[in-house]
Amino acid sequence: MRNIATQDNSELEAIEQREWRESLDYVIQQGDRERVHRLLSSLRNHARAAGVGLPFSAVTPYINTIPVEDQTPLPGSQEIERRIKSLVRWNAMAMVVRGNRASDGIGGHISTYASAATLYEVGFNHFFRGKNADGGGDIIYFQGHASPGIYARAYLEGRLPVEKLHNFRRELAPGGGLSSYPHPWLMPDFWEYPTVSMGLGPIMSIYQARFNRYLEDRGLKKPSSAKVWAFLGDGETDEPESLGAISLAAREKLDNLIFVINCNLQRLDGPVRGNGQIIQELEAIFRGAGWNVIKVIWGSDWDPLLAADKDGLLVKRMGEVVDGQYQKYAVEDGAYMREHFFGADPRVLDMVKHLSDEQLKKLRLGGHDPLKVYNAYKAAAETTGQPTVILARTIKGYGLGEAGEGKNITHQQKKMNESDLRVFRTRFGIPISDDEIADAPFYRPADDSTELQYLRERRKALGGYVPSRSVRVEPLHAPIEPLFDEFYKGTEGRKASTTMVFVRMLSKLLRDKEIGELIVPIIPDEARTFGMESLFRAIGIYSHVGQKYEPVDMDTLLYYKEAQNGQILEEGITEAGSMSSFIAAGTAYATHGVNTIPFFIYYSMFGFQRVADLIWAGADSRVRGFLLGATAGRTTLAGEGLQHQDGHTHVYSLATPNCLSYDPAYAYEIAVIIQDGIKRMYRDQESIFYYLTVMNEQYEMPPMPEGSRDGILKGMYRLRPTTNPNAKLRAQLFGSGAILNEVLTAQKLLEKYDVAADVWSVTSYQELYRDGHGCDRWNMLHPGETPRLSYVGQCMKDAPGVLVAASDYLKVLPGSIDQWMPRRMRSLGTDGFGRSEDRQRLRDFFEVDSRFVVLATLAELAQDGKLDRKVVAQAIKDLDINPEKLNPAKS
Ligand SMILES: Cc1ncc(C[n+]2csc(CCOP(=O)(O)OP(=O)(O)O)c2C)c(N)n1
Numbered sequence: 104m105r106n107i108a109t110q111d112n113s114e115l116e117a118i119e120q121r122e123w124r125e126s127l128d129y130v131i132q133q134g135d136r137e138r139v140h141r142l143l144s145s146l147r148n149h150a151r152a153a154g155v156g157l158p159f160s161a162v163t164p165y166i167n168t169i170p171v172e173d174q175t176p177l178p179g180s181q182e183i184e185r186r187i188k189s190l191v192r193w194n195a196m197a198m199v200v201r202g203n204r205a206s207d208g209i210g211g212h213i214s215t216y217a218s219a220a221t222l223y224e225v226g227f228n229h230f231f232r233g234k235n236a237d238g239g240g241d242i243i244y245f246q247g248h249a250s251p252g253i254y255a256r257a258y259l260e261g262r263l264p265v266e267k268l269h270n271f272r273r274e275l276a277p278g279g280g281l282s283s284y285p286h287p288w289l290m291p292d293f294w295e296y297p298t299v300s301m302g303l304g305p306i307m308s309i310y311q312a313r314f315n316r317y318l319e320d321r322g323l324k325k326p327s328s329a330k331v332w333a334f335l336g337d338g339e340t341d342e343p344e345s346l347g348a349i350s351l352a353a354r355e356k357l358d359n360l361i362f363v364i365n366c367n368l369q370r371l372d373g374p375v376r377g378n379g380q381i382i383q384e385l386e387a388i389f390r391g392a393g394w395n396v397i398k399v400i401w402g403s404d405w406d407p408l409l410a411a412d413k414d415g416l417l418v419k420r421m422g423e424v425v426d427g428q429y430q431k432y433a434v435e436d437g438a439y440m441r442e443h444f445f446g447a448d449p450r451v452l453d454m455v456k457h458l459s460d461e462q463l464k465k466l467r468l469g470g471h472d473p474l475k476v477y478n479a480y481k482a483a484a485e486t487t488g489q490p491t492v493i494l495a496r497t498i499k500g501y502g503l504g505e506a507g508e509g510k511n512i513t514h515q516q517k518k519m520n521e522s523d524l525r526v527f528r529t530r531f532g533i534p535i536s537d538d539e540i541a542d543a544p545f546y547r548p549a550d551d552s553t554e555l556q557y558l559r560e561r562r563k564a565l566g567g568y569v570p571s572r573s574v575r576v577e578p579l580h581a582p583i584e585p586l587f588d589e590f591y592k593g594t595e596g597r598k599a600s601t602t603m604v605f606v607r608m609l610s611k612l613l614r615d616k617e618i619g620e621l622i623v624p625i626i627p628d629e630a631r632t633f634g635m636e637s638l639f640r641a642i643g644i645y646s647h648v649g650q651k652y653e654p655v656d657m658d659t660l661l662y663y664k665e666a667q668n669g670q671i672l673e674e675g676i677t678e679a680g681s682m683s684s685f686i687a688a689g690t691a692y693a694t695h696g697v698n699t700i701p702f703f704i705y706y707s708m709f710g711f712q713r714v715a716d717l718i719w720a721g722a723d724s725r726v727r728g729f730l731l732g733a734t735a736g737r738t739t740l741a742g743e744g745l746q747h748q749d750g751h752t753h754v755y756s757l758a759t760p761n762c763l764s765y766d767p768a769y770a771y772e773i774a775v776i777i778q779d780g781i782k783r784m785y786r787d788q789e790s791i792f793y794y795l796t797v798m799n800e801q802y803e804m805p806p807m808p809e810g811s812r813d814g815i816l817k818g819m820y821r822l823r824p825t826t827n828p829n830a831k832l833r834a835q836l837f838g839s840g841a842i843l844n845e846v847l848t849a850q851k852l853l854e855k856y857d858v859a860a861d862v863w864s865v866t867s868y869q870e871l872y873r874d875g876h877g878c879d880r881w882n883m884l885h886p887g888e889t890p891r892l893s894y895v896g897q898c899m900k901d902a903p904g905v906l907v908a909a910s911d912y913l914k915v916l917p918g919s920i921d922q923w924m925p926r927r928m929r930s931l932g933t934d935g936f937g938r939s940e941d942r943q944r945l946r947d948f949f950e951v952d953s954r955f956v957v958l959a960t961l962a963e964l965a966q967d968g969k970l971d972r973k974v975v976a977q978a979i980k981d982l983d984i985n986p987e988k989l990n991p992a993k994s
């Protein structure tokens with residue numbers, strides 16, 4: 104009896120469901136979507152009022168977002184586009200296979216592009232706008248591992264000669280090669296944006312899209328319909344940077360931004376979410392964040408099946424299969440799919456009885472169907488008020504067949520044997536004969552072939568080839584020198600910190616008629632810490648919507664002013680986001696032809712230590728601008744302790760080849776460095792950027808010594824020579840940043856020990872190091888010529904005495920120039936974890952105060968036999984130094 108009742112119930116429910124659906128269909132067919140929305144939400148409210156709460160769900164069924172009825176036909180010739188795509192596929196694969204035959208282990212990826220080919224080709228033929236288009240064209244972040252496909256297309260376009268393809272990943276080959284991934288540093292006419300460190304492309308693209316708006320809102324660029332496209336892998340979305348800034352994109356209504364996530368359900372080792380569904384997971388995340396989500400899961404082959412699925416049984420089945428299983432269907436044959444996918448429900452199985460196993464195997468997925476992809480891109484491009492993400496389902500290694508399609512090893516598949524090649528060739532109809540196939544030759548049809556004519560015509564219509572990087576900006580010629588005059592004079596007794604000096608300098612630059620509007624201050628919620636709040640009112644904080652509220656401090660002079668033409672990028676607590684803005688602003692000279700000059704000021708510890716990989720990406724992008732690590736110095740930032748006190752970012756920054764790093768002590772040093780920096784980057788158009796540390800210790804800023812300019816820039820100059828050069832005991836002392844004052848005090852204290860010391864200000868160990876190695880290298884390679892003398896060597900040529908350096912950074916920093924010193928140099932530095940303490944105790948703890956400079960100098964003299972060791976022992980007592988104190992480097 105019970106069974107019959109259950110059966111009755113389920114039949115009743117099925118009828119009920121059908122009737123409700125038919126009623127809804129009736130409303131849908133009227134064509135008024137808003138009416139459907141209203142109806143459903145009133146039903147939901149009605150149910151809620153009756154106590155039936157619907158569970159929250161940000162996901163829609165596991166089917167395409169765009170219904171078949173809403174599709175528009177693909178313009179152009181599908182057939183020619185398919186042939187072009189096949190040629191790109193072949194050449195991309197051949198590039199990797201040939202490369203690895205010529206040089207085993209050279210690497211490269213076949214399967215990423217193989218899965219993404221349609222996603223790119225639809226873009227190339229119909230959407231990506233080149234530099235001649237409105238607004239200078241689109242900005243495209245190509246997925247790094249798909250680079251072979253992008254090169255293969257450029258080869259067909261006639262932009263890359265075949266020799267370059269032969270030298271994929273062999274950049275040092277005669278005639279040059281192609282870089283493994285998108286690197287503007289290595290291919291400055293081709294690649295625009297580096298992407299291969301996963302997660303950075305997505306976050307950079309978000310801030311790029313926002314920066315485009317900023318330029319428009321501030322009148323620095325005409326509004327345009329240009330888009331920012333970011334192509335990423337589904338595995339890549341596990342990187343925190345990929346998803347970490349998506350809410351900003353929605354909040355700022357960035358409808359100029361389109362993410363395309365290639366959901367091949369696999370990453371390097373295996374499935375992205377074997378036991379789940381990455382597409383559904385991403386849909387929920389993006390929808391929750393306010394994005395327009397377009398799922399492109401099933402290709403047109405599935406449309407008739409879905410149309411016949413009146414009871415939603417197929418959709419239900421599609422939604423219950425996990426990704427690991429979907430991957431299995433991709434590698435198995437049609438019979439397996441029939442049995443295991445459709446066969447789970449006899450009614451679903453029945454729906455495919457008219458299809459052969461072979462036809463089942465060939466049912467295409469959405470990301471491989473140009474029509475579906477075209478419609479998704481079109482909808483994305485037409486979306487207003489929201490960014491769009493396209494979740495396109497594909498198969499990793501599509502087309503590789505037995506050689507790797509859908510297999511777990513496919514990411515690293517680099518080799519194909521003759522029979523694999525033959526299958527690939529036949530599948531994609533590449534006109535290469537059996538005799539030649541083993542060689543995997545590149546194939547390019549004649550220039551006047553239908554394919555190449557079509558391809559050229561499409562790119563012309565869309566504004567030129569992409570990717571393509573060019574610098575068309577006019578060099579800046581504004582006379583900025585007078586802006587810095589006041590800083591050369593010193594503060595005449597008043598105390599100031601280098602941070603205060605910098606902020607004053609920035610304010611002057613901002614007020615300048617010529618370059619003021621080009622300055623882009625970027626701050627991650629730390630303006631008050633650095634005494635920059637006066638800028639809020641003066642130049643405004645950028646907000647696309649202006650200020651919709653009355654700020655609580657409206658009645659004060661320095662109120663928190665947001666404005667549509669605001670100039671400050673107040674990013675909130677995100678160094679990664681701020682750095683992405685810095686990259687967008689610092690590459691605008693190439694992207695937009697605008698010389699924006701970013702100044703990104705942040706807590707020094709949270710720069711190179713926190714977002715070094717983004718800084719690296721900026722360096723690769725040929726970024727220009729100034730990074731300012733404020734509250735810097737392990738012992739200069741008092742109180743904050745271990746997590747905040749930076750004593751090492753100058754060591755990290757040394758590793759970035761085009762970053763010039765300075766640890767200046769005085770106002771005039773900063774003035775010289777920034778002025779020269781603007782000249783080198785924006786007048787001379789050098790692809791360099793700057794890292795300056797600034798501190799919060801206040802002291803008097805002296806006037807600039809005559810003739811020191813060159814030395815400041817090169818890295819060192821003699822600041823205060825001894826008044827007693829003929830003394831028997833001599834020393835050379837080197838100080839940087841706030842520790843320079845300790846060294847000057849030591850110079851005085853040493854007089855009591857009859858030691859006459861010269862004091863040098865070292866503004867940049869990094870520049871000295873680079874110069875020293877540059878000279879050594881040149882001398883090694885030119886044995887027959889007059890040897891070059893390093894700048895350190897020049898400075899030290901006639902400098903007598905022992906050598907002692909002290910800095911607020913690791914000992915290795917001064918140690919890095921040791922080899923160009925005429926004699927052994929002792930380095931004092933701040934190796935170890937910081938402490939919450941005041942400056943004086945910190946400098947005692949880290950052994951970098953004036954007392955330790957004195958002690959080190961005396962110890963060096965004793966070691967040279969110039970001084971009795973008893974004097975050193977006495978000095979330890981006089982200076983009140985505890986010889987048994989903890990070693991800060993280890994405690
Ligand atoms: C930060 C970072 N970590 C790791 C890697 C190494 N890596 C390169 S590709 C890849 C897998 C990519 O998977 P997915 O994002 O899904 O891209 P697909 O090739 O499947 O399109 C990994 C782990 C990297 N390039 N960057």
Ligand SMILES: [Mg+2]
Nearest residue numbers: 336337338369
């Ligand atoms: Mg993947």
